[in-house]
Amino acid sequence: MTRLNGQRMDANVVVLGTDNVGKSALIVRFLTRRFIGEYGDIESLYTHNVVVDGREQALNIWDAPYSQQDLSSESLMYEKRVQWADGFVLVYSICDRASFNAVSRLIQIIKTNKDILGFEKMPIVIVGNKRDLHHHRTVLSEEGRLLALSADCQFYEVSAAENYHSVLMVFHGLVDRIRESRVSVKKLAGIKGIVKSMSAVFTRRRTDSL
Numbered sequence: 001m002t003r004l005n006g007q008r009m010d011a012n013v014v015v016l017g018t019d020n021v022g023k024s025a026l027i028v029r030f031l032t033r034r035f036i037g038e039y040g041d042i043e044s045l046y047t048h049n050v051v052v053d054g055r056e057q058a059l060n061i062w063d064a065p066y067s068q069q070d071l072s073s074e075s076l077m078y079e080k081r082v083q084w085a086d087g088f089v090l091v092y093s094i095c096d097r098a099s100f101n102a103v104s105r106l107i108q109i110i111k112t113n114k115d116i117l118g119f120e121k122m123p124i125v126i127v128g129n130k131r132d133l134h135h136h137r138t139v140l141s142e143e144g145r146l147l148a149l150s151a152d153c154q155f156y157e158v159s160a161a162e163n164y165h166s167v168l169m170v171f172h173g174l175v176d177r178i179r180e181s182r183v184s185v186k187k188l189a190g191i192k193g194i195v196k197s198m199s200a201v202f203t204r205r206r207t208d209s210l
Protein backbone atom coordinates (compact mmCIF):
# COMPACT_ATOMS: atom_id res chain seq x y z
CA MET A 1 0.00 0.00 0.00
CA THR A 2 1.18 3.54 -0.73
CA ARG A 3 2.05 5.55 2.36
CA LEU A 4 2.40 9.31 2.42
CA ASN A 5 4.47 10.93 5.18
CA GLY A 6 4.76 14.58 4.26
CA GLN A 7 7.43 14.53 1.58
CA ARG A 8 8.00 10.78 1.73
CA MET A 9 6.16 8.18 -0.26
CA ASP A 10 6.54 4.41 -0.09
CA ALA A 11 5.26 2.41 -3.00
CA ASN A 12 5.08 -1.25 -3.95
CA VAL A 13 6.15 -2.18 -7.45
CA VAL A 14 5.87 -5.58 -9.08
CA VAL A 15 7.82 -6.51 -12.22
CA LEU A 16 5.97 -8.97 -14.44
CA GLY A 17 6.46 -10.66 -17.79
CA THR A 18 7.09 -14.10 -19.28
CA ASP A 19 10.33 -16.01 -18.70
CA ASN A 20 13.70 -14.83 -19.94
CA VAL A 21 12.61 -11.32 -20.90
CA GLY A 22 15.04 -9.71 -18.46
CA LYS A 23 12.92 -8.85 -15.42
CA SER A 24 15.72 -9.60 -12.95
CA ALA A 25 18.31 -7.95 -15.21
CA LEU A 26 16.23 -4.79 -15.26
CA ILE A 27 15.80 -4.70 -11.48
CA VAL A 28 19.45 -5.47 -10.76
CA ARG A 29 20.52 -2.79 -13.25
CA PHE A 30 18.28 -0.27 -11.48
CA LEU A 31 19.49 -1.24 -8.00
CA THR A 32 23.22 -1.68 -8.66
CA ARG A 33 23.84 -0.05 -12.07
CA ARG A 34 25.34 -3.37 -13.13
CA PHE A 35 24.47 -6.11 -15.61
CA ILE A 36 25.69 -9.46 -14.33
CA GLY A 37 24.38 -11.77 -17.07
CA GLU A 38 22.77 -14.63 -15.13
CA TYR A 39 20.25 -14.18 -12.38
CA GLY A 40 18.59 -17.48 -11.43
CA ASP A 41 14.96 -17.98 -10.56
CA ILE A 42 14.86 -16.79 -6.97
CA GLU A 43 11.88 -14.71 -5.97
CA SER A 44 13.11 -11.52 -4.30
CA LEU A 45 11.78 -8.43 -2.61
CA TYR A 46 14.02 -5.35 -2.59
CA THR A 47 13.65 -1.97 -0.95
CA HIS A 48 15.35 0.95 -2.63
CA ASN A 49 15.29 4.68 -1.89
CA VAL A 50 15.02 7.07 -4.80
CA VAL A 51 14.77 10.84 -5.01
CA VAL A 52 12.31 12.03 -7.66
CA ASP A 53 11.56 15.76 -7.98
CA GLY A 54 13.28 16.41 -4.66
CA ARG A 55 11.17 13.86 -2.78
CA GLU A 56 12.67 10.83 -1.16
CA GLN A 57 10.69 7.70 -1.84
CA ALA A 58 11.11 4.09 -0.84
CA LEU A 59 10.27 1.56 -3.52
CA ASN A 60 9.56 -2.03 -2.56
CA ILE A 61 10.25 -4.04 -5.70
CA TRP A 62 9.00 -7.59 -6.11
CA ASP A 63 10.93 -9.68 -8.63
CA ALA A 64 8.52 -12.50 -9.36
CA PRO A 65 9.91 -15.25 -11.60
CA TYR A 66 7.49 -16.23 -14.32
CA SER A 67 5.25 -19.23 -13.98
CA GLN A 68 2.69 -20.32 -16.57
CA GLN A 69 0.02 -19.80 -13.91
CA ASP A 70 0.67 -16.06 -13.94
CA LEU A 71 -1.44 -15.54 -16.99
CA SER A 72 -4.44 -17.21 -15.44
CA SER A 73 -6.63 -14.61 -13.79
CA GLU A 74 -7.78 -17.29 -11.34
CA SER A 75 -4.27 -17.67 -9.97
CA LEU A 76 -4.37 -16.73 -6.29
CA MET A 77 -0.65 -16.02 -6.38
CA TYR A 78 -1.18 -13.59 -9.15
CA GLU A 79 -4.08 -11.81 -7.46
CA LYS A 80 -1.91 -11.37 -4.39
CA ARG A 81 0.82 -9.66 -6.42
CA VAL A 82 -1.64 -7.38 -8.20
CA GLN A 83 -3.38 -6.33 -4.99
CA TRP A 84 -0.09 -5.74 -3.19
CA ALA A 85 1.28 -3.48 -5.90
CA ASP A 86 0.78 0.26 -6.39
CA GLY A 87 2.55 0.15 -9.73
CA PHE A 88 3.50 -2.36 -12.42
CA VAL A 89 6.45 -2.81 -14.76
CA LEU A 90 5.39 -5.15 -17.58
CA VAL A 91 8.39 -6.46 -19.48
CA TYR A 92 8.68 -8.16 -22.86
CA SER A 93 11.65 -8.88 -25.08
CA ILE A 94 11.70 -7.14 -28.47
CA CYS A 95 12.94 -10.50 -29.88
CA ASP A 96 10.05 -12.54 -28.47
CA ARG A 97 6.60 -11.95 -29.95
CA ALA A 98 4.92 -14.28 -27.43
CA SER A 99 6.28 -12.20 -24.54
CA PHE A 100 4.78 -9.09 -26.15
CA ASN A 101 1.37 -10.77 -26.56
CA ALA A 102 1.54 -11.75 -22.90
CA VAL A 103 1.78 -8.08 -21.87
CA SER A 104 -1.70 -7.36 -23.30
CA ARG A 105 -3.09 -10.22 -21.24
CA LEU A 106 -1.30 -8.97 -18.13
CA ILE A 107 -2.88 -5.53 -18.57
CA GLN A 108 -6.32 -7.12 -18.72
CA ILE A 109 -5.61 -9.19 -15.61
CA ILE A 110 -4.47 -6.08 -13.72
CA LYS A 111 -7.58 -4.17 -14.77
CA THR A 112 -9.75 -7.08 -13.62
CA ASN A 113 -8.02 -7.63 -10.28
CA LYS A 114 -7.17 -4.10 -9.21
CA ASP A 115 -9.60 -1.42 -8.11
CA ILE A 116 -8.72 1.16 -10.75
CA LEU A 117 -11.79 3.32 -10.31
CA GLY A 118 -10.68 6.94 -10.23
CA PHE A 119 -7.27 6.39 -11.83
CA GLU A 120 -6.74 9.06 -14.47
CA LYS A 121 -3.61 7.26 -15.59
CA MET A 122 -2.80 3.62 -15.10
CA PRO A 123 0.28 3.12 -12.87
CA ILE A 124 1.73 0.77 -15.48
CA VAL A 125 4.93 1.03 -17.49
CA ILE A 126 5.43 -1.28 -20.47
CA VAL A 127 9.08 -2.09 -21.20
CA GLY A 128 10.46 -3.58 -24.41
CA ASN A 129 13.81 -5.00 -23.26
CA LYS A 130 16.90 -6.28 -25.15
CA ARG A 131 17.07 -3.30 -27.45
CA ASP A 132 20.74 -4.14 -28.09
CA LEU A 133 19.50 -7.23 -29.98
CA HIS A 134 17.66 -5.12 -32.58
CA HIS A 135 18.96 -7.34 -35.43
CA HIS A 136 16.78 -10.14 -33.94
CA ARG A 137 13.81 -7.86 -33.39
CA THR A 138 10.34 -9.35 -33.97
CA VAL A 139 8.33 -6.60 -32.23
CA LEU A 140 8.43 -3.09 -33.68
CA SER A 141 8.79 -0.08 -31.38
CA GLU A 142 5.57 1.29 -32.86
CA GLU A 143 3.68 -1.80 -31.69
CA GLY A 144 4.84 -1.25 -28.13
CA ARG A 145 4.00 2.43 -28.30
CA LEU A 146 0.56 1.70 -29.72
CA LEU A 147 -0.24 -0.87 -27.05
CA ALA A 148 0.79 1.61 -24.34
CA LEU A 149 -1.31 4.35 -25.92
CA SER A 150 -4.40 2.16 -26.19
CA ALA A 151 -4.06 0.91 -22.59
CA ASP A 152 -3.09 4.34 -21.19
CA CYS A 153 0.30 3.14 -19.98
CA GLN A 154 3.81 4.54 -20.32
CA PHE A 155 6.25 2.91 -22.73
CA TYR A 156 10.05 2.53 -22.90
CA GLU A 157 12.39 0.48 -25.02
CA VAL A 158 15.58 -0.33 -23.12
CA SER A 159 18.59 -2.57 -22.93
CA ALA A 160 19.25 -3.76 -19.40
CA ALA A 161 22.50 -5.16 -20.78
CA GLU A 162 23.83 -1.89 -22.17
CA ASN A 163 22.19 1.10 -20.61
CA TYR A 164 21.55 2.23 -17.05
CA HIS A 165 19.95 5.59 -17.80
CA SER A 166 16.94 4.24 -19.72
CA VAL A 167 16.29 1.71 -16.94
CA LEU A 168 16.37 4.54 -14.42
CA MET A 169 13.79 6.38 -16.55
CA VAL A 170 11.49 3.35 -16.35
CA PHE A 171 11.35 3.38 -12.54
CA HIS A 172 11.22 7.17 -12.25
CA GLY A 173 8.44 7.22 -14.85
CA LEU A 174 6.51 4.69 -12.79
CA VAL A 175 6.95 6.69 -9.58
CA ASP A 176 5.44 9.71 -11.37
CA ARG A 177 2.55 7.59 -12.59
CA ILE A 178 1.88 6.20 -9.11
CA ARG A 179 1.85 9.73 -7.70
CA GLU A 180 -0.53 10.93 -10.43
CA SER A 181 -2.84 7.97 -9.98
CA ARG A 182 -2.99 8.63 -6.25
CA VAL A 183 -3.89 12.28 -6.82
CA SER A 184 -6.77 11.29 -9.11
CA VAL A 185 -8.03 8.74 -6.56
CA LYS A 186 -7.94 11.47 -3.89
CA LYS A 187 -9.86 13.83 -6.20
CA LEU A 188 -12.50 11.15 -6.71
CA ALA A 189 -12.74 10.62 -2.94
CA GLY A 190 -13.18 14.39 -2.56
CA ILE A 191 -15.97 14.48 -5.15
CA LYS A 192 -17.66 11.49 -3.51
CA GLY A 193 -17.47 13.35 -0.16
CA ILE A 194 -19.12 16.46 -1.63
CA VAL A 195 -21.88 14.40 -3.26
CA LYS A 196 -22.47 12.61 0.07
CA SER A 197 -22.79 15.84 2.09
CA MET A 198 -25.02 17.46 -0.56
CA SER A 199 -27.37 14.50 -0.60
CA ALA A 200 -27.42 14.58 3.23
CA VAL A 201 -28.49 18.28 3.10
CA PHE A 202 -31.20 17.57 0.52
CA THR A 203 -32.51 14.59 2.47
CA ARG A 204 -32.65 16.73 5.62
CA ARG A 205 -34.54 19.54 3.78
CA ARG A 206 -37.00 17.05 2.39
CA THR A 207 -37.74 15.56 5.83
CA ASP A 208 -37.94 19.09 7.39
CA SER A 209 -40.60 20.14 4.90
CA LEU A 210 -42.77 17.08 5.58
Ligand SMILES: Nc1nc2c(ncn2[C@@H]2O[C@H](COP(=O)(O)OP(=O)(O)OP(=O)(O)O)[C@@H](O)[C@H]2O)c(=O)[nH]1
Pocket residue numbers: 017018019020021022023024025026036037038039040041064065066129130131132133158159160161162
Ligand atom coordinates in the same frame (compact mmCIF):
# COMPACT_ATOMS: atom_id res chain seq x y z
N1 LIG B 1 21.24 -9.12 -24.88
C1 LIG B 1 20.53 -8.91 -23.79
N2 LIG B 1 20.33 -9.92 -22.92
C2 LIG B 1 19.59 -9.65 -21.80
C3 LIG B 1 19.09 -8.36 -21.53
N3 LIG B 1 18.43 -8.43 -20.35
C4 LIG B 1 18.53 -9.69 -19.92
N4 LIG B 1 19.23 -10.43 -20.78
C5 LIG B 1 19.55 -11.87 -20.68
O1 LIG B 1 18.34 -12.60 -20.78
C6 LIG B 1 18.36 -13.74 -19.92
C7 LIG B 1 17.19 -13.71 -18.94
O2 LIG B 1 17.35 -12.63 -18.06
P1 LIG B 1 16.60 -12.60 -16.65
O3 LIG B 1 16.80 -11.25 -16.06
O4 LIG B 1 16.99 -13.77 -15.83
O5 LIG B 1 15.09 -12.79 -17.16
P2 LIG B 1 13.77 -12.98 -16.26
O6 LIG B 1 12.66 -12.32 -17.01
O7 LIG B 1 13.99 -12.54 -14.86
O8 LIG B 1 13.56 -14.55 -16.36
P3 LIG B 1 12.77 -15.57 -15.34
O9 LIG B 1 13.49 -15.57 -14.03
O10 LIG B 1 12.84 -16.87 -16.07
O11 LIG B 1 11.34 -15.13 -15.21
C8 LIG B 1 19.73 -13.70 -19.22
O12 LIG B 1 20.62 -14.55 -19.92
C9 LIG B 1 20.17 -12.25 -19.35
O13 LIG B 1 21.58 -12.12 -19.38
C10 LIG B 1 19.33 -7.31 -22.47
O14 LIG B 1 18.94 -6.16 -22.33
N5 LIG B 1 20.06 -7.66 -23.58
